[in-house]
Amino acid sequence: MFEVVDLHVSYGQSEVIHGLSFKAEKNETLAIMGRNGMGKTTLFKSLMGILPSHATKAEIDGDSVNEIQTYQRVAKGLAYVPQGRMIFPAMTVQENIETGLENSTSSEIPEDIYALFPVLYDMRKRKGGNLSGGQQQQLAIARALVTNPKVLLLDEPTEGIQPSIIKDIANVLNDIRKMREITIIVSEQVLSFTMAVADRIIVIDKGRFIHEDLREDVDAEKIKGYLSV
């Protein structure tokens, strides 16, 4: 279980995340939805320790991940798929995935990763920078998965990806949850994608959570209202 209490993030003097609290259960997919500039990426970066933040509590299964370095948070079970994917462009696909094995006892990529992403196996000798957007997204997810996370954070995984691949990514996320029973937190603007993966939806606006729904209870029109400009 991933629990965060009273998270504040500021850029210099101006606070942009105003005391967010949330809990996500094991084997639950939580979607954070909101328009551009509402604080989704800032929230994710601060959860990873990339941006300085202040929280009363941030813990995974009772183990604190508050106020420690990014790489230590990864060792404690957080994994991150950033917006824009940020794979290592000059490294081969295989090397990209291997970077995630830092805390693993084995130096081999587990077989289930290639089973989940067969296209990455075919492309394993290619440079990451020469893959298409959708393939890079899969690579970024694979790289995060080999760190063996308890909580997987995905920041706008559908951004700039063609609709047919978006469906594939939704299927992959559902497969991952079935296989590993982990917590997945995904930030999104596309409601159809969210409805395909999430158990619960939270809407973020100007650094505050303003609405929360289980998937069953979602009123699509209302959420769309929050997302439209």
Place this chain on the structure above:
Amino acid sequence: MFGYSMEDVGNIVVMQGFSGLSLFSVLLLMALGLAIIFGQMGVINMAHGEFMTVGAYTTVFLSKMAVEFDIVNSYFIFAIIAAFILAFFIGYFVEYALIRHLYKRPLDTLLATWGLSLVMQQIFRSTFGAKEVSAELPEWLLGSFKPTPDIDIPINGVFVMGLALIVTVGVYLFMFRSRGGLRIRATVQNRMMAGAVGINTQKVDRLTFALGCGIAGVAGAAFTTIASTGPTTGSLYIVDSFMVVVFGGAASLMGTIASAFGIAQAQSILQFFMTSSMGKVSTLMTIVIILMMRPEGLFASKVRK
């Protein structure tokens, strides 16, 4: 040509070419360390030459010890290792005390490391004196081959070349076949993301910098076999080494090798037929022109960014 017979010209090209190869080896060793520090980390380390001098003085000091204990024939291998270790740890300390505070300010690193190089030069001068000193070379490094009566190939040159080859292969295997190399490359390509896949990037920086300095130390040990060492020895090579790294394309190992070879050979052969400064000028002009056409260096890798 210039009053030489064809045969003379052939011999001169072979011998100058070979002396170019010795220069190439030292430049390559220097540039390898620099390619790791500058090409990978983006730190302009003006004190890199002084780390080479550290290695050279270590070798000279050990050679004096070796003379006392009468082990001149076998000390040299240990001197290379000692030069690496000493330069490595000084580099480790410098990164910790100075460089890590300046990663986001490249121009300040340039000034800070230049200051560091002046400090180190003065320390050498105060400790070892301003006069140049030479290492006692083991007998097996002296003398030369004579494949034909007119051609002299010095053995120490061959040795330095062999050493450069071994270190290059070692660096290649480390960078592209080991976990440590993978960490370094990941950190270089995207520092934030490297942290987010679990890599301790601060530790990687420290070890990368130290490794580059250690290789400069090996260059220093190699250098003692072909010339004598003074407090400012390192600063003579720093400009050429930067030229090699920039010309070769930062972060490309093959580029570093090719450009070290090209620059050393051009200087060495041209300097025989022209004056030494004209040789340097024509080499530099060629580099400038080529860099105008290929701003990322000879061997920049092509990927979508």
